[in-house]
Amino acid sequence: MAQAAKFELTDDSVVVIVGTGAGGGVLANELAQKGVKVVALEAGGRYLPEDYVNDEWDSFGQLAWTDPRTTSGDWRVAKDFSGLPAWIVKAVGGTSIHWAGASLRFQDHEWKALSTYGAVDGASLLDWPIDAAEMAPWYDKAEAKLGVTGVGGRARLPGSNNYKVFEKGALALGYKDVHTGNMAINSADYDDRMACQQTGFCFQGCKWGAKWSTAYTDIPRGEATGNLEVRDHAHVARILHDDTGKVTGVEYFDKDGNLQMQKARIVAVAGNSFESPRLLLNSHSSMFPDGLANQSGQVGRNYMRHTTGSIYGTFEKPVRMWRGTTMAGIIRDEAKHDPSRGFVGGYELETLSLGLPFMAAFLDPGNWGREFTTALDSYENMAGMWIVGEDMPQADNRVTLSDTEDKFGLKVANVNFSDHPNDVAMRNHAYDRGQAIYKAVGATRTLPTPPYPSTHNLGTNRMSERPEDGVVDRNGRAHDVPNLFVSDGSQFTTGAAENPTLTIVALAIRQADHIAREMAAGNV
Amino acid sequence: MSQLRKQGLTRRALLSRAVAAGALAVAGPGFIAAPDAAWAVEVTAVSEHQMATLLQMARDIYPHDRVGDRFYAVAVKSYDSPEQKDVVAEGIAMLDEAAKQAGFDSYLSAGWEDDRVAILRSIEDTPFFQTVRGGLVTGLYNQKDIWPIFGYEGESFSQGGYIDRGFDDIDWL
Numbered sequence: 291m292a293q294a295a296k297f298e299l300t301d302d303s304v305v306v307i308v309g310t311g312a313g314g315g316v317l318a319n320e321l322a323q324k325g326v327k328v329v330a331l332e333a334g335g336r337y338l339p340e341d342y343v344n345d346e347w348d349s350f351g352q353l354a355w356t357d358p359r360t361t362s363g364d365w366r367v368a369k370d371f372s373g374l375p376a377w378i379v380k381a382v383g384g385t386s387i388h389w390a391g392a393s394l395r396f397q398d399h400e401w402k403a404l405s406t407y408g409a410v411d412g413a414s415l416l417d418w419p420i421d422a423a424e425m426a427p428w429y430d431k432a433e434a435k436l437g438v439t440g441v442g443g444r445a446r447l448p449g450s451n452n453y454k455v456f457e458k459g460a461l462a463l464g465y466k467d468v469h470t471g472n473m474a475i476n477s478a479d480y481d482d483r484m485a486c487q488q489t490g491f492c493f494q495g496c497k498w499g500a501k502w503s504t505a506y507t508d509i510p511r512g513e514a515t516g517n518l519e520v521r522d523h524a525h526v527a528r529i530l531h532d533d534t535g536k537v538t539g540v541e542y543f544d545k546d547g548n549l550q551m552q553k554a555r556i557v558a559v560a561g562n563s564f565e566s567p568r569l570l571l572n573s574h575s576s577m578f579p580d581g582l583a584n585q586s587g588q589v590g591r592n593y594m595r596h597t598t599g600s601i602y603g604t605f606e607k608p609v610r611m612w613r614g615t616t617m618a619g620i621i622r623d624e625a626k627h628d629p630s631r632g633f634v635g636g637y638e639l640e641t642l643s644l645g646l647p648f649m650a651a652f653l654d655p656g657n658w659g660r661e662f663t664t665a666l667d668s669y670e671n672m673a674g675m676w677i678v679g680e681d682m683p684q685a686d687n688r689v690t691l692s693d694t695e696d697k698f699g700l701k702v703a704n705v706n707f708s709d710h711p712n713d714v715a716m717r718n719h720a721y722d723r724g725q726a727i728y729k730a731v732g733a734t735r736t737l738p739t740p741p742y743p744s745t746h747n748l749g750t751n752r753m754s755e756r757p758e759d760g761v762v763d764r765n766g767r768a769h770d771v772p773n774l775f776v777s778d779g780s781q782f783t784t785g786a787a788e789n790p791t792l793t794i795v796a797l798a799i800r801q802a803d804h805i806a807r808e809m810a811a812g813n814v
Numbered sequence: 815m816s817q818l819r820k821q822g823l824t825r826r827a828l829l830s831r832a833v834a835a836g837a838l839a840v841a842g843p844g845f846i847a848a849p850d851a852a853w854a855v856e857v858t859a860v861s862e863h864q865m866a867t868l869l870q871m872a873r874d875i876y877p878h879d880r881v882g883d884r885f886y887a888v889a890v891k892s893y894d895s896p897e898q899k900d901v902v903a904e905g906i907a908m909l910d911e912a913a914k915q916a917g918f919d920s921y922l923s924a925g926w927e928d929d930r931v932a933i934l935r936s937i938e939d940t941p942f943f944q945t946v947r948g949g950l951v952t953g954l955y956n957q958k959d960i961w962p963i964f965g966y967e968g969e970s971f972s973q974g975g976y977i978d979r980g981f982d983d984i985d986w987l
Contacts, residue, residue, distance in 0.1 A: 344969035347956050451984040458987050489975030497971045607986045608965065614981035646966040650955035658875045658938075658947055659931055666955075667878060670965025731987065 294513035294520070297329050302553035304329045305805065306540055307560060308526045308569065311384020312794045313778035314560030315504025316435075318520070319512035320802030326809065327517050329552055330509075331524040331542055333561075334380035337387070338506055342495030346648045349494035353387060355380040359564060360692040363708040366740050370655035375705040376744040378562055382522050383505025385562065385745070386791065387495045390617035391475040391502070392640060392678075393438040394788035395429050398422035399627055400635075400680070403784040406627060407634035412710055413682035414592055418783040419755040419764040425796060432796040436474035436502040437481055445477045446470045447486060450614030452641050455605070455673040459727035460621045460639075467622035471640070474502040474791070475615055483507070490643070492616035524550075527700055528573040529557055529582055529774070537582075537774045543698050556805065556814060558766075560777040560798075563593060563747035567689045567780060568703040570751070570761075583751075583768035588761050590689040592749040593705065594785040597679035597713045600642060600739040601721060602653070603728025604668035611643035611673050619675075624723065625787045633715040636787045637679025639724060644674070652742050665737055673728060677720040678746070680787045682710035689750050746790050751780040765804045766797065773814050777801055855887045859899040864906045867921055868893055868946070871909070874930045875947050876954055878963070885960050889953035890946070905942030912936050 297304050305321055307314045310332040318330045334355075343349045354377060361368035361375045368375075378385045399406040401422055404415040433441050440446045447470045449457060460468045475492070476485045486500040499506055512518035523545035530551070531537045539553040559566045567590040571581035581589050619641030626636050644652060646669055654662055665672075692704035709717075725736040754760025757769035766781050768774040777798055779790050786793070808814040857865045872886040893902050906921075912933050913921040924930045937943050954960070961968055970976055 344971050347952060448982060450981045454982065454984050454987055486977075487975030488977040488981035489970050491969065491971070498975075609984065610965070610967075610980070612966065613970070613976040613979075645968070646961055646964050647952070647956045651951050656947075660877055663876050663878050666964065667880070 293516065295327065295516050295518055297327060297519050299550060299552050301327075302539070303327060303555050304553075305556045305558060306331065306552055306554035307558045307777065308540065309384060309560035309562065309565070309778060310382050310504060310509060310520060311379070311560065311562065311778065312386045312389070312504060312791045313798045314558065315383060315386060315508045316795050316798040317558055317560065317777045317802050318518055319504070319508035320799055321806060322512035322515040322517035324802065324806040325517060326806055328512070328519070329554070330518065330520045331526050331540065331552070332382045332384075332520060332522045333525045334382060334522065336382040336522045337495065339495065339497045339499045342387075342497050344489070344491040344494055344497065346494065346645045349491075353379045353381050353495065357696050358694050358702045360694050360702065360704040361706070362704060363687070363706040365707045365709065366655075367743055368707070371743050374743050375707075376562075376564060376747055377742060378745065378747065381505070382509060382520060383503050386503040387505050388493050388745070389791050390492050390789070391473045391615075392617050392620070392789040393433065393436055393472050393474045393792040394638070396422065396425070396786040396788055396793060397625065400784065400786035401425070403635070403680075410634060410682060410712060412684060413712065414685045415683060416752070416754060416759055416783050419753060425800075428796040428800040429792065431799050432792055435799070436792065436795065437476055437483065438472050438474055438792070439477050440469065440472045444480065447473055447475060447477045447615055447618040450488065450611075450618065450641070451609050452611035452614070452643055452673050453619035455603075455609055455731055456619050456621075456641050456675055456727065459729075459731040462730035463723070463727055465621050465623045469620060470618040471620040473615070473618050475618065476500045481507075486615055488614040490612050490614060490616060525698060526561075526569060527698060529559075529569065530573075531575065531577065531582070531771070533577070535577060535771060537771055547698075556773045556775065556809070558775040558777045558801075558805075559751075562778055563750040563780040564689055564703040564705060566776060566778055567750040568691065568701075571691050572700055578770075583761055583770045583774055585770045586758050586761065588752065588759070590750050591685050591687075592683035592752050593687045593689055593707060594681050594683055594748040594782065595707065595741075595744040596746040596748070596785055597637060597677065597681045597716045597720075598741040598746070599677045599717050599721060600674060600742075601677070601724030601728065602665075602672050602674045602737040602739060603725070603731075603733035604665065604735045604737075605671045605673065605731070605733055608670045609673045610670060612645055616643055617641055617676070624720070631719055633712045633719065635680035635712070635716065637677055637716055637720050638787050638789075639720065639727075640676050640678060642674045642676035653737065653739055655740070665735070668735070675724055675727070677717060677724065678787060678789060679713075679716045679720060680785050681713045683749055683752070683784060684708075684710055746779070746785070748779045748782040748785045748790060751776045753781045753783045766801045775801060775805065855891060855894075857894050859896050860894050860902045863922075864902050865890070865894060867906050867909065868902065870922055870930070871934070871946060872950055872954070874927060874934060876950055877927065880963050881960055885954065885957055888957060889950055892953075901942065901945070905940075905946070908940065908942065909933065909937060
């Protein structure tokens with residue numbers, strides 16, 4: 291293996307990438323493979339499978355982003371977890387360490403939400419400037435990179451106890467598209483990663499490395515080219531620009547808390563849907579008083595988190611849902627757009643389990659007494675599923691700068707979110723269907739559980755055809771700044787019903803191709 | 815509920831006994847419910863009444879009839895500290911006052927859980943109640959010794975996961 295690169299702070303030929311998760315980590319490796327010099331700045335530390343902890347709270351302490359954030363709006367998270375709007379990761383590899391591995395392509399119509407659904411009151415729906423045909427080859431590459439099961443000749447994972455309960459109930463209700471999913475978790479050895487050992491704790495980092503994460507795939511492979519330097523514990527404070535409006539580098543606090551400045555030919559922001567808009571807003575200047583790339587006023591707007599929620603069912607006999615892969619089970623029949631159900635868009639139902647400590651924290655936050663504890667008493671006999679549905683983009687669901695400052699004196703993100711009536715109608719429909727699924731298998735009790743702190747954080751720097759409608763163009767390039775890119779889920783125009791990581795990866799591979807070509811042509 | 819007495823045990827001794835008792839509790843049914851369970855809480859900063867009330871309050875907030883008092887005691891023992899003693903004194907005084915208004919001499923003197931829960935409901939929006947409840951979410955449920963009572967097995971990596979140990983062994987469907 292070649293020595294990982296080391297670039298000078300004054301080297302203005304490098305691409306600086308902020309964040310190393312599914313977006314930034316993939317972009318970094320893909321560019322490095324093409325011979326582009328990359329400095330990736332990661333706010334968190336570096337942990338590998340041997341470091342991951344299969345204990346929910348200990349792992350949370352190790353990996354989660356717990357720097358301050360503030361919340362507002364009528365979502366219940368703002369009351370129950372006011373400083374923790376999201377459960378995402380601060381580490382090299384980002385939330386690709388924590389994700390469950392569900393790897394679904396958007397349905398074709400979901401690229402054209404406005405055209406398909408029509409205008410929805412109170413929603414700022416828009417069509418993506420790209421479509422399914424354009425994305426198909428990039429999805430092919432993403433699926434091959436991640437080793438997604440159920441496509442490319444790769445077998446699906448075997449079904450766990452939790453899946454078997456879910457499947458039997460689904461089939462009893464007449465659902466047809468029911469299986470163990472398209473998972474970036476190996477059913478057999480693939481690409482130097484071993485097969486899943488059904489250990490559980492997928493959310494805490496896969497200790498076998500059976501689940502794809504940039505932490506132990508793209509990052510070390512990019513470093514092996516000699517073109518990628520990853521600096522961990524590097525907290526980016528602001529992006530700098532010259533008086534022509536092109537970005538010139540970034541200022542960041544290094545692991546010792548010292549402010550450094552890394553020059554750059556291109557900057558790509560991939561800090562997730564809270565930190566990416568926060569960074570752009572904190573990068574305001576006399577030329578860009580409302581924040582970088584924000585002449586449209588769209589930076590931070592249209593925050594989406596998927597219409598989530600969970601359904602747990604308790605049964606007469608044990609299920610032991612924690613055994614095995616956490617999310618290898620899906621019902622796709624409700625993912626279609628069928629407005630006769632009383633809402634636009636659709637939702638997936640996916641198996642899910644939490645360990646006892648997190649079940650106690652998230653089953654019904656704030657509740658107490660026997661209604662709550664008798665549910666936990668049946669923990670061993672519990673099965674669980676999660677709702678993932680398309681939520682409506684709304685202009686006022688947004689990330690803004692809070693009055694609160696972090697330890698560096700930087701204003702933190704405030705996350706304002708309220709459900710759209712379409713979100714509520716969809717969630718209630720899903721609660722009904724999920725409860726019916728478990729009742730069909732003899733559930734003695736069903737528990738429609740509120741959304742957890744967000745794991746799918748989307749929008750806030752959305753992609754748009756017209757500069758006035760969004761922040762970035764069809765390649766993720768800022769409408770206002772020619773050498774500034776957004777490379778994470780914040781560029782999503784709409785959320786679709788699918789878990790977003792596969793699409794983030796496909797967009798990052800595609801963006802790397804675009805950036806490398808533009809650099810070679812001298813256009814950027 | 816068993817009486818709490820000062821028995822001169824150090825916290826370390828208490829914890830070691832609690833751990834040993836936890837092991838026994840898993841092994842032998844009936845032990846947890848034994849009326850003379852050999853455990854105790856040493857109190858230094860707060861009064862016996864305050865600690866006994868906190869313990870009952872913890873059990874009434876998250877009642878699990880198969881989880882012994884010693885686990886609730888571990889979950890609230892950190893309130894016995896110089897930093898917490900004023901908060902505890904004010905909070906328990908408020909709780910006992912609420913009990914008096916409900917017609918009881920004190921919170922502990924209300925014999926039925928329903929009566930105590932009604933008293934707790936009357937103070938559930940107070941910072942004191944929310945602090946105690948919030949602390950229990952981790953203080954109680956993150957005790958590894960109680961996990962087996964719920965059937966939860968914790969980590970499995972050290973045993974090679976469940977691929978050969980029952981991830982798909984459900985037999986009643």
